[in-house]
Amino acid sequence: MSSSERASEPKAQATRRAKPQRQHRIATLLGEHPVTSQGHLVELLAASGVMATQATVSRDLEDLGAVKVRVPGGESVYAIPELAHERIAPEDNLRRVLGDWLADVSASANLAVLRTPPGSAHVVASALDRAGLSGVLGSVAGDDTILVVTASPGGGAAVARRLAALAGLREPATSNNSKNHSPSDDPPISDDNRERP
Numbered sequence: 001m002s003s004s005e006r007a008s009e010p011k012a013q014a015t016r017r018a019k020p021q022r023q024h025r026i027a028t029l030l031g032e033h034p035v036t037s038q039g040h041l042v043e044l045l046a047a048s049g050v051m052a053t054q055a056t057v058s059r060d061l062e063d064l065g066a067v068k069v070r071v072p073g074g075e076s077v078y079a080i081p082e083l084a085h086e087r088i089a090p091e092d093n094l095r096r097v098l099g100d101w102l103a104d105v106s107a108s109a110n111l112a113v114l115r116t117p118p119g120s121a122h123v124v125a126s127a128l129d130r131a132g133l134s135g136v137l138g139s140v141a142g143d144d145t146i147l148v149v150t151a152s153p154g155g156g157a158a159v160a161r162r163l164a165a166l167a168g169l170r171e172p173a174t175s176n177n178s179k180n181h182s183p184s185d186d187p188p189i190s191d192d193n194r195e196r197p
Contacts, residue, residue, distance in 0.1 A: 017050050023060050025050050027080055030066065034077040041078070062093070063123075065130060091166070097127040098167035105172035107160035112148040112172070114163065121146045128163075135159060 017025070025048060026041065035041045038057050045052050052060075061078060068076045101124050104115040116124055125141035128148065136159060137149045150159050160172035 015049060015051055017052075019060070022050055022052060022056075023064055026057070026060050026066075027064060030078050030080055034071060034075065036075060036077055063126065091131065094127050094131040095166045097124055098163060102163065102167040102169065105160045105164040105167070105169060107156035107172055109156055110150045110153050111156045112150065112160040112163060114146040114148060116144050116146070118144045120144065133159070133162075 022045070025045065029035065029041065029044050029048070033044060035044065038054050038061070041057050041061075042052060042054050045057070064080050066078045066080050069079045070076050101116045101120045102114055103117060106113045114121075114124060121141040121144050125139045125146045128136070128139050128146070135151050135155050137151050139149070140147045148156075148159060148163075150156055157172070164170065164172045
């Protein structure tokens with residue numbers, strides 16, 4: 001379809017969408033249309049009622065793991081690999097995401113706890129999941145906190161150190177979870193121990 005044909009089609013009223021909604025729509029459009037450029041994708045989004053800039057679309061394509069593939073006829077189009085191992089983000093991408101969004105790292109037993117600015121945890125968790133780090137079982141993201149679960153009982157500290165190094169942060173804090181630590185070492189829970197506003 002040529003640009004003039006696209007321009008003559010009636011367009012839906014474009015509105016801004018939340019990132020997950022926009023990225024879902026992008027994935028759908030890439031499956032339905034041979035998208036050759038980011039500009040073409042911006043036009044398709046606008047035609048379907050989603051307003052986005054080319055810079056935003058570029059970041060979304062990267063987040064989705066989209067790649068350019070050659071189709072019969074020699075044209076290159078964007079596609080999202082379907083197999084999880086094909087969507088693994090390179091360590092450079094993980095380093096960039098961590099450097100941009102990771103604020104603090106700590107560890108306890110088989111857990112690493114990552115802190116981000118409010119509303120940013122999902123960006124870091126997605127990059128971690130796609131990176132496929134060895135020893136990491138998975139991650140759970142809230143608004144500004146990510147819980148990374150490691151395979152080994154004491155693996156949280158090692159993963160926390162590695163992620164802090166990738167982000168350029170200081171050595172992460174670890175809790176007192178040595179083999180000699182027991183629950184009786186913890187302070188009792190009472191009204192006196194609660195933080196006061």
